[in-house]
Amino acid sequence: MGMIIFLIGFMGSGKSTLGKRLARRIDFEFRDMDHCIEQELKMTIPEIFSTKGEAYFRSLETSFINTLDPEKNQVIATGGGAPCFGQNMYLMNEKGVTVYLRLSPASLAGRLLKARNVRPLITTIPPEELIKYIERKLPEREVFYNKARCIIKGENVKSAHVVSLVFGKEE
Numbered sequence: 001m002g003m004i005i006f007l008i009g010f011m012g013s014g015k016s017t018l019g020k021r022l023a024r025r026i027d028f029e030f031r032d033m034d035h036c037i038e039q040e041l042k043m044t045i046p047e048i049f050s051t052k053g054e055a056y057f058r059s060l061e062t063s064f065i066n067t068l069d070p071e072k073n074q075v076i077a078t079g080g081g082a083p084c085f086g087q088n089m090y091l092m093n094e095k096g097v098t099v100y101l102r103l104s105p106a107s108l109a110g111r112l113l114k115a116r117n118v119r120p121l122i123t124t125i126p127p128e129e130l131i132k133y134i135e136r137k138l139p140e141r142e143v144f145y146n147k148a149r150c151i152i153k154g155e156n157v158k159s160a161h162v163v164s165l166v167f168g169k170e171e
């Protein structure tokens with residue numbers, strides 16, 4: 001029997017960094033949803049948004065989730081918006097264990113300041129307005145994120161902590 005662990009959360013919450021560490025720790029395959037979509041289309045996320053549009057990108061996220069094999073052990077770092085469109089959150093909860101990495105708007109803003117240009121939704125937001133954007137957007141998204149099986153404080157999170165949450169044991 002296999003298991004999929006989905007890491008979900010806002011842009012900049014550290015899903016990919018934690019995902020890699022977690023996968024290494026429990027010997028699961030690691031896959032980054034955005035990276036897989038980029039490879040499939042041979043385009044970057046900003047290129048997909050600008051040439052094909054956001055709605056098309058969202059359909060790719062849903063297809064990606066649909067094609068995952070729940071019999072394979074894997075950790076998936078999802079895109080920040082993925083849980084919030086269509087039936088994606090429901091699908092992920094059906095297929096595996098969802099873990100929401102929860103961070104404060106201030107922590108997220110600090111992390112996102114330097115990484116705005118690879119993220120089309122925030123590229124044009126002036127640095128001083130980023131926190132306001134997050135404070136407005138995060139509660140909308142938490143309606144979906146809060147449906148996760150596990151919720152974990154994302155600042156300084158350790159992969160061992162996720163292991164104990166998901167598998168119910170301390171390492």
Ligand code: S3P
Pocket residue numbers: 009010011012034045078079080081082118119120121
């Ligand atoms: C998005 C988050 C991004 C990426 C795209 C849209 C979002 O992923 O999927 O830019 O809607 O929040 P990260 O969460 O890895 O930044």
